[in-house]
Amino acid sequence: MSTKEEVQTLLDFAIQIVRESGDIALQYFRSDLEVVNKRAEGKFDPVTLADREIEDYLRGKINENYPGHTVIGEEAGETTGTDSFKWLIDPIDGTRGFVAGSPMWGTLLGVMDGEECVAGVMHQPFVKETFIGSQAGAFILTDDGRKAIHSSDKQQLADAVLCCTHLSMFHSGKALDSFVRIAETCRFSRFGTDCYGYGLLAHGFVDLVVEAALKPYDIMPLIPIVEAAGGVVSDWHGAAVTNGGNVVAAANPALHEQAVKILSR
Secondary structure: OOOHHHHHHHHHHHHHHHHHHHHHHHHHOOOOOOEEEOOOOOOOOEEEHHHHHHHHHHHHHHHHHOOOOEEEEOOOEEEOOOOOEEEEEEEEEOHHHHHOOOOOOEEEEEEEEOOEEEEEEEEEOOOOEEEEEEOOEEEEEEOOEEEEOOOOOOOOHHHOEEEEOOHHHOOOHHHHHHHHHHHHHOOEEEEOOOOHHHHHHHOOOOOEEEEEEEOHHHHHHHHHHHHHOOOEEEEOOOOOOOOOEEEEEEOOHHHHHHHHHHHOO
């Protein structure tokens, strides 16, 4: 089991390299960028040079400084190490938003010790915000410095602001019906938020995020941020998220309990 000192060292390193990688993202953002569809047929699943170069940069830095650690990234898969630590990389979470010129995207980097993500970073270089989370707390880093953040204390779904990336992530009719039920219960909903919605939840502006069919690198780096801010993250049945899937993130236990009752039907 890792110590607080070990985790803090890894988190500091993660913050440094993720913020450095932001320069790569900004070179391509809102430019005439070639977009490739990763799927030969079916739905559009874009990847860009920005995705690949950011992941290559982060992988290189991790391998150079922690050669025994496992690294798993969205674009290049898994490089297995001998240590218990594992890094999860999503170079641009929200590539569709990135391609569309929307600032609702970010670079995710998580540090796992065994099955637990012990530190997470989400960096949005265009708005110059970095969300971080660990046992030491949840913080937002900006040009003005570091500020502790906390999720909201709203106790009823009727007062809650709900975020989701897109309805297309609900592949089955039952999953879509569950989302519609909870959306109709909440005060209002916003779409297209990708990872940034979880940052807004940790910061107290959004109260609930409900999504489906997530990969581990989509969600695991965000869990320490949300939980350190006072929120709760689970699958739709209230169990721990260990491998992605259907996810609900709530600002506090009361909202989480109400959301799970609807989603687990």
